Amino acid sequence: ASARKAFGKGKTGAKIDEALGQLYAWCAEENVPIIAHAAESNGSSPGYEKRADPANWKAAVEAHPGLRVCLAHFAHFDQGLKTPKNPNPKLANTWEWHLAKLVDAQPEAVFADLSYCTAALGAGKQGVRGAVVDMFSRLRKSFPDIWKRLIFGTDWIMLGQEEGFFNKLENGGKQIGRAH
Numbered sequence: 001a002s003a004r005k006a007f008g009k010g011k012t013g014a015k016i017d018e019a020l021g022q023l024y025a026w027c028a029e030e031n032v033p034i035i036a037h038a039a040e041s042n043g044s045s046p047g048y049e050k051r052a053d054p055a056n057w058k059a060a061v062e063a064h065p066g067l068r069v070c071l072a073h074f075a076h077f078d079q080g081l082k083t084p085k086n087p088n089p090k091l092a093n094t095w096e097w098h099l100a101k102l103v104d105a106q107p108e109a110v111f112a113d114l115s116y117c118t119a120a121l122g123a124g125k126q127g128v129r130g131a132v133v134d135m136f137s138r139l140r141k142s143f144p145d146i147w148k149r150l151i152f153g154t155d156w157i158m159l160g161q162e163e164g165f166f167n168k169l170e171n172g173g174k175q176i177g178r179a180h
Helices: 003-007 011-030 048-052 054-063 095-105 128-142 144-149 156-161 165-170
Strands: 034-037 069-072 110-113
Touching: 011 054, 048 054, 054 069, 054 095, 054 110, 095 110, 095 128, 095 144, 110 144, 128 144
Parallel strands: 034 069, 069 110
Antiparallel strands: none
16 A cells, blocks of 8 residues: 555655655665565554555555565465454465565565564464465465575564463474475
C-alpha cells in the first residue's frame, strides 16, 4: 500500500511518498541496497504491522530499476498456519509467497533474509516447525530459484525471549533439525 493510502489522503501520505521516491531513486542510482522489516509484527498501532507485507515493495522495485531490497524475517509463514482465525490457511496467502512472487518477477532486485526464524527453534506451539518446513518445501517447488535470493541474517539476541531457548542451551544445545 502506498504511504498515501496508509496515512490517509492528506498531505502526510503524499509527503512520505515523495520522500521515499527520492530515496529509492538515489539508492538505485548509487547502488545502495535497502533492508526493510517484512514480518507481521511490531505495529505501532492496531493493523500497522500489515504495512510490512513484502507485496508492498512491488511498486517501488518496478518504478526504480536498479533498486535492490532485502526484506527481513522471511520464513515465519504466519498466514499459512492453521489458527481459529485462519481455519483454512493457503500457502498463496502467506507473505513468503508474496515475496517469492516478487523475487520471481524481479530476480536481481529482491532478496530475503532468514533472521529471527523462530520456527527453527522448535519451541512454541506443537507442529509449527514441521508446518513451516512443509511450506518451505512447497514454496521451493513453485519458486525453485528462491533459494538463490536468501541471505543469512540474525536477530540472535531476540531468540533469548523465545520459549525453551535457555533450556536448549543448558541441555547441550540439542540439534533442532533442518529443512531439506
